[in-house]
Amino acid sequence: MTFAEWLSEPANWVFAVLGVLVLASGFRVVTARNVVHAALFLVAALGGSAALFLLLSAEFVAWVLVLVYIGAVIVLFLFGIMITRAPTGYDKTLDADRKLWPAALSVIMFVTLAWASIDAFGARVVADLGEPTTTETIGLSLLGRFVIPFEVVSFVLLAALIGGVTIARRDLEPAEEEQRRAV
Amino acid sequence: MLVNQFLILAAGLFALGVYGLLVRRNIVLILLSVELMLNAVNINLIAFEAMIRSSDAVGQVFAIFVITVAAAEVGIGLAIVLMIFRNRKSANVDDMSLMRW
Numbered sequence: 001m002t003f004a005e006w007l008s009e010p011a012n013w014v015f016a017v018l019g020v021l022v023l024a025s026g027f028r029v030v031t032a033r034n035v036v037h038a039a040l041f042l043v044a045a046l047g048g049s050a051a052l053f054l055l056l057s058a059e060f061v062a063w064v065l066v067l068v069y070i071g072a073v074i075v076l077f078l079f080g081i082m083i084t085r086a087p088t089g090y091d092k093t094l095d096a097d098r099k100l101w102p103a104a105l106s107v108i109m110f111v112t113l114a115w116a117s118i119d120a121f122g123a124r125v126v127a128d129l130g131e132p133t134t135t136e137t138i139g140l141s142l143l144g145r146f147v148i149p150f151e152v153v154s155f156v157l158l159a160a161l162i163g164g165v166t167i168a169r170r171d172l173e174p175a176e177e178e179q180r181r182a183v
Numbered sequence: 184m185l186v187n188q189f190l191i192l193a194a195g196l197f198a199l200g201v202y203g204l205l206v207r208r209n210i211v212l213i214l215l216s217v218e219l220m221l222n223a224v225n226i227n228l229i230a231f232e233a234m235i236r237s238s239d240a241v242g243q244v245f246a247i248f249v250i251t252v253a254a255a256e257v258g259i260g261l262a263i264v265l266m267i268f269r270n271r272k273s274a275n276v277d278d279m280s281l282m283r284w
Contacts (some may be wrong), residue, residue, distance in 0.1 A: 011184050019192050026196050026219055030203030035212060042215055045196070049222055052189070054235040061246045068250050073218065073257050080211050080261040084274040092253070094209050102205035106198040111213035113194035117187055126184045126233045130192050133232075138247070141239035153251050168262040170269065 014055060022048035033094065039077045043070055057132035189230035197223035210264045210274050221253045252255060 006012055025044035032038040046069045053062035063086065097101075142150050196219060203216030225246045232242025268274050 005261050006185070009184065012188075015184060015188060019188070022192065023195050023199070026199045029215055030199050030206065035209065038212055038215055042218060045219065046222060049226055052192075052226060053229050055184075056189070056229050058232065058243050058246070061225075061229060061243045061250075064247060064250055068254055069218075069222075073254060075255055076261055077211065077215065080214075080264055083265060084211065084268045094212060096208055099206055102202050105205065106202035108271070109201055110194050110198035113197065114191045114225045117190035117194065121186045121190065124234065126186055126189075133243060138243055139241050141241070141244050142247070145239055146244050149248060150267050153248055156252060156255050160258050164258045164262040166232055167259070168265045 011055060015052070018048050018051050018055070021045075022052070027163060035081050035094070036078070039081060042077075043074055044072055046074075056126065057130075059132045060135045060138050184233050186230055191228060193223040193226040193230070196220075196226065208275050208277055210267070210276060211261075214260050214264075217260075218253065218257070219251060225249055240258070 022045050025041045025048065028041040029038050029045060032041060046065060050065045050070075053065065055061075084115040194237060200216045200218075200220030200223065202212055203219065207213050211280060228242045228246045228249070232240060232246075235242075267279065271278060273279075
């Protein structure tokens, strides 16, 4: 497939715009000098990937991403930033001093992954997308073939809930404990 | 649409996450980089599902599992960050050298 043929497909234009958005905001997430800005750029990156999921006809997963990540996880991150009183302005201690080796490592990783996927999939195209995957299909799959992983994941969530509360709870000082018991 | 364009985009996002993980010194920002990497994995899963179109949407089901585990990870991670911050008054990983020799 030549580049002109690639450009003639309208979906690829949408992909190009979304891809630039996702990569640019992903870059800002790891380089932003302001902690709150980094979290907000993650919103842009996740929103762009939700749109990519819609492009790939995965509607349910796209909205799950919007609800769980943008709705809940980012709010949790903003709480974390504010509670730890992370410096919200410019702060040079946010990054390590030496950036050359991490940059070289991530470039090597990108080149390896990109080379491997070009080598493995060449010109294979996404199958004729047609009808988007319905929530019914995913629901039947979750409670049919994948019911055991589904239950395991629900147990993981329960453990995370209890663990989060236990870890984050402030232990009372012995004197406070005594006082509380006396009441 | 080629499969590769999605895979290469996800590889770029993953590499950015690795860079952030290694460079950042604030724990909350390190967790943000981990989220970026998990999201790259999700893009891969959805692209493969669109390529093979399995009858029971295996790729999308696994993307949902990844999202769930990522949510649990953030909850526990931020609880640990709060605990460390309460005890050591810092969210900088360079200050956490108690268990280093």
